[in-house]
Amino acid sequence: MKRSTIKDVANRLGVNPSTVSRALKDHPDIGLALREEIKRVAAEMRYTPNQMAVQLRQRQSHLIGLVIPEITMFFYPSVIRGIEEVLEPRGYQLVMLPSNESPLREAQNLRFCGENQLAGVLISFTRHTSPADGLSLLTRLDMPVVVFDKSLPDLPFDSVILEDEEAACRATRHLIDSGCTRIGGIFGSPNLLITQKRLQGFRRALSLSGLPFSEAMVRFAGDAAEADLCVREMIALEVIPDALFMMSDEIVMGAYPAILRSGIRIPENCSVICISDGFIPGCYYPGISYLHHDGAGIGREAALRLIGLIESDRSVALPEHRMVNAELVELESTNPVLKGD
Amino acid sequence: MKRSTIKDVANRLGVNPSTVSRALKDHPDIGLALREEIKRVAAEMRYTPNQMAVQLRQRQSHLIGLVIPEITMFFYPSVIRGIEEVLEPRGYQLVMLPSNESPLREAQNLRFCGENQLAGVLISFTRHTSPADGLSLLTRLDMPVVVFDKSLPDLPFDSVILEDEEAACRATRHLIDSGCTRIGGIFGSPNLLITQKRLQGFRRALSLSGLPFSEAMVRFAGDAAEADLCVREMIALEVIPDALFMMSDEIVMGAYPAILRSGIRIPENCSVICISDGFIPGCYYPGISYLHHDGAGIGREAALRLIGLIESDRSVALPEHRMVNAELVELESTNPVLKGD
DNA sequence: ATCCGTTGCGCAATCGTTTGCGGTTGATAA
């Protein structure tokens, strides 16, 4: 039994398809009696509109492309929840387009968005996308787009990102304020703009307090396993910090157990702080203070902006760059605030 | 500058749209010279096919619906990676349809799949979906579907799930074999079939070894925060186990720090084991042995089955129920295997 | 009896592609 079309309904009643179409959307041109009858029959025949046809006619789908560097358990699940929160009540759906950290795949993903007439695109770039490539990709895409989190320098498109430099600086200062002086840092992939900015903030905090910056005290890790290695290296080289800044949840999950494993005690021998989405720090004991990198919030903001672009006249507005700032959350290890995330 | 259509290309060359269409797909009816010329012009005009139109004509999209109870950082990111791995090379894309643990939203999501002529559906049910509702939803959907992980009893559709009972039993036996006798368990939402089966496995292991089962030693937690509470309650009531089985990563993240916080030492005072996707256990020190609930593997399996249904004659085959078994991974806490997840 | 204005519905084009079929060439065979 195939799905019934508007034509089937029309034939069944001996009326024109256009009449059915109008009746179903309560067009006043159709008499009340017939209108009800049509609705009845349509329901009985379990008619539902074929959205492919509707969208072809309307020249637009209600699909939003989500182009992200990779599907990870960090950050993006929150972002997606935030986005969904905004999209769902407005009838849009999200299409996942993971790029697996490959600029090539990223380009294909964007092409997909164009060919399928998606309503708009939310994108976070891979760690290997060059600013020039990113620019040209989005430019030729010619469709509403909002960049979030992993942005590129000087992009003339709307964006929603964390105040990275400031967040890292405040985190580091928090360590300094609590009396630490030999402060180490573990950062993400050095290609990323957010890494560069967070490193800058880290350095700024040090120099503001007259503390020396030592190359030996900073490490870069592409994932949790590398973060684990970073810690081991530092221990092996006997550059033992009395405090450690970790720029992300993923790094925490690699580095934190590595610290404990090496025999160093937290926080007695080494204070820690990180930039986090908020869930992970409460899952460790002793807990970790963090600057809240609110994934859901960023997702919501980005989605709202995109909906704005889509439903307004998309061509005019100047790009807006929203920087959301991170709130410091201090975790008393005796009474952690475990949120539902 | 609007996107150019096949007609635009045709007009530019003074040929018929059908000729362009055929030329672009290397149909032998079109002469080689013209064929090349058309391709040249098409590329020059940056023509790309409008997939909406193609799909309307072809009566099928290359979109696969992913209906899951909720977007969490646990399990589903791995599942999605597994699915993508299979889908991407075949040109399918994934549409996220989170139900937020609401059966109503779940029903809407499935309706969406129907109306948009998605090629197929991968579904994991919410904890509140009744077997009858699930059955009727999928039946009336009338489209290729594979259920994974959170299934329902006696569903006449293909499914890929973990061998839950067996996994929990083996995990519990592992604790028993290492000499533990007062074994506690923290489980997920009691509505879930996987919870029931894992609880069954837990009990079976106990009874196999002649150990008593005590209601006081099992707790149910809907999320990490509740798992934290479970541990506190057990401590408060002084039902102190010498080993703890945790049925999921999410529960680990709530319970593990709670145990440490209460002063109990792992593994000296309390051995732990869990069922896990594999990443989390290595992120704790001391590490946790686990039975591997391979998200990516389940995702791959489910996707493969679905593709099979889609590309074969979908109507004939009897439903297959695949149970993947979990491998025991013992973590030497001194040298944890941190995988990239 | 004529004119006008509603009311209620059908006709047909359209969105962009695909595809069965038919028709026009030119060359080759009879």
Added chain:
DNA sequence: TTATCAACCGCAAACGATTGCGCAACGGAT
């Protein structure tokens, strides 16, 4: 010279829904 047959390409009808326009019927006003 004519029948035959490729080789090449165009025509038009789909896919399923939407929508501007036209038009019949009817009632009321003049």
